[in-house]
Amino acid sequence: MSIIGHVYKDEKVKMKKNKYKRKQDYIVDREVEARTIADEIESNAGSRVRFIYSATATGKSTLSEKVIAFLDHSNTFRIKTLNKNKRNNTLAGEYFCLLFKKVYSSLKSREGYSLEYYIKNKLDKNIQKELISCYLEQWATRANMFTVLFTGIFYFIQKFFNIGFFDLNNIISGNSLLSKKIQYHYIVYVLSALPCVIIIENFQNIDRQSFDEIINCIDSTKAAKNYYIFEYTLSENTSMEDLENMKDLLADCGVEIKLMELCDLDSAYLPDFIENHFETNILSENFNTDLQNFYAHLETGNLREVIDFTLNYDGNLSYGEEGETLKLIQGLSQIEIMLLFTIIYVNEKYSEEQLIDFWAQRGFSEKNQKNALKVLTEYRLIDYTENRITISHASILDICMNNRELFEDINSMTYNNLKNYYMSVWKNSNLLDAECINVWDIILQLFYY
Numbered sequence: 001m002s003i004i005g006h007v008y009k010d011e012k013v014k015m016k017k018n019k020y021k022r023k024q025d026y027i028v029d030r031e032v033e034a035r036t037i038a039d040e041i042e043s044n045a046g047s048r049v050r051f052i053y054s055a056t057a058t059g060k061s062t063l064s065e066k067v068i069a070f071l072d073h074s075n076t077f078r079i080k081t082l083n084k085n086k087r088n089n090t091l092a093g094e095y096f097c098l099l100f101k102k103v104y105s106s107l108k109s110r111e112g113y114s115l116e117y118y119i120k121n122k123l124d125k126n127i128q129k130e131l132i133s134c135y136l137e138q139w140a141t142r143a144n145m146f147t148v149l150f151t152g153i154f155y156f157i158q159k160f161f162n163i164g165f166f167d168l169n170n171i172i173s174g175n176s177l178l179s180k181k182i183q184y185h186y187i188v189y190v191l192s193a194l195p196c197v198i199i200i201e202n203f204q205n206i207d208r209q210s211f212d213e214i215i216n217c218i219d220s221t222k223a224a225k226n227y228y229i230f231e232y233t234l235s236e237n238t239s240m241e242d243l244e245n246m247k248d249l250l251a252d253c254g255v256e257i258k259l260m261e262l263c264d265l266d267s268a269y270l271p272d273f274i275e276n277h278f279e280t281n282i283l284s285e286n287f288n289t290d291l292q293n294f295y296a297h298l299e300t301g302n303l304r305e306v307i308d309f310t311l312n313y314d315g316n317l318s319y320g321e322e323g324e325t326l327k328l329i330q331g332l333s334q335i336e337i338m339l340l341f342t343i344i345y346v347n348e349k350y351s352e353e354q355l356i357d358f359w360a361q362r363g364f365s366e367k368n369q370k371n372a373l374k375v376l377t378e379y380r381l382i383d384y385t386e387n388r389i390t391i392s393h394a395s396i397l398d399i400c401m402n403n404r405e406l407f408e409d410i411n412s413m414t415y416n417n418l419k420n421y422y423m424s425v426w427k428n429s430n431l432l433d434a435e436c437i438n439v440w441d442i443i444l445q446l447f448y449y
Contacts (some may be wrong), residue, residue: 030063031261038070041197041227045144047218052201053232053243054262055396057304060231062201063262065228076197077102080385081125081205093180095200095210100183103190104172113193116168127290148195184213191221192392198301202394203230204238211246219253233394264301267292275305290317304395307380326399328379330406335364336372337407341414346442348390356388362417419446 037050052060068076078097107113133185171179190196200206215255218228232243248256267275270291294309294317308324312331332340344356350358354371373389376382383392391397404411422443 020076030059030066033063034066034070037067037229037260041067041071044195044225047222047224047226049228049230049250049257051243051247051257051259052262053234053240055300055302055395056233056235056298056398057302058262058264059303059439060233060262061121061201064066064201064229064231068197069197070379071197075194076199077106078199079201081202088305089183090205091179091209092209093213095206096213097210098211099198099200100187101172103187107190113190115171115186118189119182120172122189123185123202129131131427139172140149172222179212184217187217188220190226191226195225195354197227197229199229199230199231203232204235204242209355211249215250215253218255222253228343229323240390265303267295270295270306270375273306274349277307277309286315293317295411304393306381311379323399326403326406328397329381329396332375333372334366334410337373337410338364338414339372340368340391342383342388342412342418344400345415345418345446346392348385349442350385350389352384353387358421360422415446418442422446 006165007025040050052063054060064078065169068078077099079095079264081095081098102324104115108115111117143349145432158162170176171182218226232238232246233241234243243259250257271288290313291309295306305324308328312327315387329337329340338359339355343350346355352373356366357371359369373382377384380388380392381396384390400407426443
C-alpha cells in the first residue's frame with residue numbers, strides 16, 4: 001500500500017525463536033544501598049529527601065523497587081513519569097499532576113483519606129473561602145452576573161443541606177485553577193495525615209511549577225514523617241551543578257537532604273544479572289569472558305547495553321560505535337520500527353487497542369501488529385503501564401531520535417500520518433471537550449520533535 005509516496009508492505013512478522021526469552025525483572029545486588037534507605041525510612045526520624053543520581057540505565061529505578069520490597073509500608077507512592085529527552089518540554093504542572101493522580105487512585109477506597117472524604121470533611125474555612133473565591137472568579141470571566149448570582153445561591157443551598165459543592169470528576173480530571181488548588185491542598189492533607197514514601201522517577205525533567213509545589217508541600221508538612229526519593233539521571237543536558245541547585249532550593253524547607261551516587265554494578269554480578277533476566281541458561285565460559293570485556297569497555301555501567309549485548313551476541317565480541325541498543329533496533333522489521341516510533345511520538349497516550357486500531361485503518365493487519373508488539377516487548381524496548389504502552393527507558397528514546405536518519409523513510413511516514421490525523425481531529429473538535437485536551441497533548445508532543 002502507498003503511504004505519502006513510500007511503499008510499505010503489511011509484512012508478516014516472523015516471530016523470532018528467541019533463545020533469550022524474557023524473564024520477570026529481578027534485582028541483582030544493591031543490597032547495601034537498599035537496606036540503608038529502608039532503615040532510614042523505618043526509623044521514622046522526620047521528613048527527609050534522598051536524591052539517587054547516576055548516569056542513565058545504571059539501576060536507579062530497580063534500586064527503588066528493592067527499597068519498596070524491603071518495606072512493610074502501605075503508604076508508598078511511586079510516580080512513574082514519561083520518558084523524555086532534550087527535545088521534550090515537560091508541561092507546566094505535569095509532575096505534580098502525576099503525583100496527585102497516584103495518591104488519589106491509591107487512597108480512593110481508603111476510609112478517612114480519600115479525596116471525597118477530604119472535600120466533605122476536611123476543608124477548613126480558610127481553604128473553602130479561597131476555593132469559592134477562585135470558583136466565582138472563573139465564572140465571572142465567562143458568564144453574566146445572573147449566572148454568577150445563581151451559582152452563589154446554589155452554593156449556599158448546597159451548604160445548608162450539606163451537599164458537596166465541588167464536583168469530584170472535575171477535580172480529578174480538570175485543569176482549571178480551582179481543580180489545581182484542591183489537588184494541592186489534598187496532597188498536603190495526605191502528607192500531614194499519613195507517613196508517606198514518595199518516589200519520583202526522572203526528577204531531572206521536572207517542570208518548575210511542579211518543583212515549586214513539591215517544595216511547598218514538603219515545607220508545609222515537614223513536621224510529619226515523610227520520605228522522598230528523587231531519581232536523577234546525569235547526562236549532557238543535566239549536570240551535577242543542576243542537581244546541587246535543586247538541593248539548595250529544597251534546603252529552605254528545613255528537612256534533611258542527602259545525595260546518593262549509584263555506582264556501576266560490580267562486574268562480578270553480571271552473570272547473575274543476565275541469568276535473572278532471561279529464562280534460558282545462556283552462560284558459557286566464552287560468553288562470560290566476552291561479557292566482562294564488553295562491560296569494562298563501556299564508559300558507564302549502562303545495564304541496558306548489557307541486555308542488548310546479550311540479545312545481539314553471536315559468539316564474537318565487537319565494539320561497534322553505534323552501541324548494542326541501536327544495533328538491536330536496526331535489526332527490527334519495518335512494522336516493528338513503525339510501531340516503536342509511534343509509541344515514542346504519542347508517549348503513553350495509547351493503549352494497545354488504540355495503537356492497533358490507528359494502523360489497522362491504514363492497512364496494517366491486527367495480527368501482524370500484535371506479533372510486532374510481542375517482539376518489541378521481548379526485546380525490552382516497550383512496556384505496558386496501566387493499560388498504556390510506553391518505551392521502556394529514556395535511553396531508547398535518545399537512541400531513536402539521535403539516529404532518525406537511519407530510519408528516515410519509516411520515521412517520516414509514521415510522523416506524518418500521526419500529525420495529519422491529529423491536526424484534522426483538532427480542527428474539527430469542540431475545544432471544551434475533555435478528549436480535545438488529550439489530542440492537544442499529542443500535537444504538542446509531535447511538534448517538540
